[in-house]
Amino acid sequence: MSAVVDFPAPISENITSPQKLAQLKELNKKVLWLSSWMIHNANHVRPARDGLKVGGHQSSCASVSTLMSALYFDILGPDDRVAVKPHAAPIFHAIQYLFGNQTLEQMQNFRAFGGAQSYPSRTKDGDDVDFSTGSVGLGVGVTLFASLIQDYVHQKKFGSEELTPSRMIAVMGDAELDEGNIYEALLEGWKHDVRNLWWIVDYNRQSLDGVVNDFLFQKIKSFFETVGWKVVNLKYGKLQQRAFDGPAGAALRRWIDDCPNDLYSAITFQGGAAWRQHLSTDLKGTKGLKTFLESHDDAALHEIMTNLGGHDMETVLEAFREAEGDDTPTCFVAYTIKGHGLPLAGHKDNHAGLMTPDQMDMFKRANSVEDGEEWAPFSGLDTDPDQLTEFLKDVPFRARPAATRRAPVIPVAPIDLGREAKTSTQVTFGKIMNALAKRDDDLSARIVTTSPDVTVSTNLSGWVNSRGLFKRQQHADAFREQKVVSPIKWEKSPGGQHIELGIAENNLFLMLSAMGLSEQLFGERLLPVGTLYDPFISRGLDALNYACYQDARFILVATPSGITLAPEGGAHQSIATPLIGMAQDGLAAFEPAYGDELQAIMEWSFDYIQRDGSGTSEIQWLRDREGGAVYLRLSTRPLEQPDRELDEQTRQDILAGGYWLKPPAAGSDLAIIYTGAMAPEALEAWQRLRDDVPGVGVLAVTSADRLNAGWNAAQRARQKKETSGEGDRDRWAVSHVERLLSRLARQAGLVSVIDGHPATLAWMGAVRGQRMESLGVEHFGQSGDLNDLYAKYRIDADAIVDACNSVRRDRVRVVLKDS
Ligand SMILES: Cc1ncc(C[n+]2csc(CCOP(=O)(O)OP(=O)(O)O)c2C)c(N)n1
Ligand SMILES: [Mg+2]
Secondary structure (H helix, E strand, C coil), X not given: CCCCCCCCCCCCCCCCCHHHHHHHHHHHHHHHHHHHHHHHHHHHHCCCCCCCXXXXXXXXXXXXXXXXXXXXXXXXXXXXXXXXXXXXXXXXXXXXHHHCCCCHHHHXXXXXXCCCCCCCCCCCCCCCCCCCCCCCCHHHHHHHHHHHHHHHHHHXXXXXXXXXXXXXXXEEEHHHHHCHHHXXXXXXXXXXXXXXXXXXXXXXXXXXXXXXXXXXXXXXXXXXXXXXXXXXXXXXXXXXXXXXXXXXHHHHHHXXXXXXXHXXXXXXXXXXXXXXXXXXXXXXXXXXXXXXXXXXXHHHHHHHHCCEHHHCXXXXXXXXXXXXXXXXXXXXXXXXXXXXXXCCCCCCCCCCCCCCHHHHHHHHHHCCXXXXXXXXXXXXXXXXXXXXXXXXXXXXXXXXXCCCCCCCCCCCCCCCCCCCCEECHHHHHHHHHHHHHCCCCHHHHHEXXXXXXXXCCXXXXXXXXXXXXXXXXXXXXXXXXXXXXXXXXXXXXXXXXXXXXXXXXXXHHHHHHHHHCHHHHHCCCCEEEEEECHHHHXXXXXXXXXXXXXXXXXXXXXXXXXXXXXXXXXXXXXXXXXXXXXXXXXXXXXXXXXXXXXXXXXXXXXXXXXXXXXXXXXXXXXXXXXXXXXXXXXXXXXXXXXXXXXXXXXXXXXXXXXXXXXXXXXXXXXXXXXXXXXXXXXXXXXXXXXXXXXXXXXXXXXXXXXXXXXXXXXXXXXXXCCCECCECHHHHCCCHHHHHHCCEEEEEEEEEECCXXXXXXXHHHHCCCCEEXXXXXXXXXXXXXXXXXXXXXXXXXXXXXXXXXXXXXXXXXXXXXXX
């Protein structure tokens, strides 16, 4: 191991009593056993049905068990929140099991249907996971944003109580530091002066494929210190520190420091005799070495040489305790060995390695666990089980608020918006936010907005002008003070309701995750609205997926979108996002054309993001009872607005995904289906076709996602012929899209058009088996005006008319053939 810059914290007075230390070590021993056993049980004991390997990560667990045990059994306060590195899920479940928060059945069903999840999951695990993890780096990043949101919530003083901040903690793998999102988050945290954050690096110097660079720890130190963090190295355990006090101590320490990571790992795997051989050769002639080696047998020597800081309960507790009381963000570099205490220890291929049944047998004996006692919480321990039970009762972590804690639902009063003759959805969005900013109700108080450096260009500036930017300390707007004229106020204060972000889109989605979990994490509901340019959703897509996987609630407003962003060119024109909106679970996607549609959708969205499964659902077959996050794909293209007051039915149809803008004649042969900014082209084609096909209709699709989801759900219900409380309801399930299309003739032709990938709407032809031709953008756009681009990519009125004629010809052929 290469030399450390930092020396570990000095050996201080034992701040933990020997009895408590012994109990913590015992619990840690049990946690390691249970985690190993639950993985072994899943792979070797539980009957396999499909021939697939089940997997699990015994070595990743072993590496972090002391750190986790120290946290959960001693250090964590009731409101501290932890992101546990994905591969340590069994350690987390084992700890919760000992607390009585995890069932035996779930432990036994680890990685099986209905059992404990492979990686900690907020939504699928039953033992109160704080942050889901799995895609490395994201769980780490989200703790930083959670800490910022904790500050936000505290400073807003929503409740009457004075709140004391808790720690947001990530227990992370060292390879997670390779993920760029970590550094994007660090920089953002620095800008916002993040506090109360601990990142504990399980520095086992191994990733999945191999051993990490010898000098990584130096880089970690400089990265973190650059952005104002404290870095604490936990390199040597107490046994090592004591050995360093002996006559050969200085040489021994130098040898450890100089030993390359891969060699250290290899000798660890080989064990005591190998340590002896290397030390005898390399330190030959060192005074006191002979005595040191002779006074320890192989097992004792191995124990000392592998007694790294991260495996030594006392060292870990000291380091954590010493960091308490200071809210400076702190990175602990805890030296560990992957597979510590297991026969897999140190082997470079141990990431997915599992103990064999023989090895497990030996491990069981070493843990004094009797056959049949594998799951017993305290079997084989030296401490009296009653004492441990008593100990566990008093652990501070136990006092955490119930996972089911809910905050009151914020009512959504209608948004007051004047009518415009011509406007775009992006402008309307700004106006809606402006109208909300002027209100003095709970809804506008709970809204929090954020944007990655596109606040102004996504039309949030009106809102920000009224509500201000959030910063923990008051910060005047220098331009305003200097009387430089600008329509945009940029004053920052604890009362502000917009959190400014740098350009990194990953940060936007992690921020939305944290904002959208505020209710569960901090007991205070926020209504987050985040804006970005639609094409850059792809930049942060994994983080968006991560936010949805955690069931974080927010409204994502993506604008501008598509080739309608004409002069801006192909690099900014999104194509695939409508499909992302459809395919992303937990995200209801809308793409309205008109201002009144957007208004209805936003009113609905503020309510939808608050739902939790307990209310009633007004629309069948969708997840409207459970709620979710919302994605609005908007446009800068000004459109003539329909002169109308939305009636209740149309409003409901807009929310269900579509309505007839121009109703077809009953049994009509042809319909044009459009989404969003393509409304004028659809209407122009409709005008042109009306003479030929008098009954032609125009179907406005406001949400291909919800139309499609409703159709799938209704089909499933019919397939399963479930009987519900309402008798045969499911047997006769009819989705909204089926109802809409039933106005047309069975053999009608459909033509769809969207400024996005045509597959977004193409499935509609399958709903009733109608002929369909779908227009949309499949290839990268380029600069141009709308006329040129719509013509080039064939989404203009000419293309729609061509497609209508083509589908009609085809339809006639089919009719003739059938007859
Ligand atoms: C984004 C992402 N890429 C790849 C993986 C696959 N993967 C799982 S663990 C791992 C290496 C983890 O190493 P480290 O973080 O050091 O964990 P530990 O050594 O503690 O197991 C990789 C590449 C993943 N889970 N997430
Ligand atoms: Mg590692």
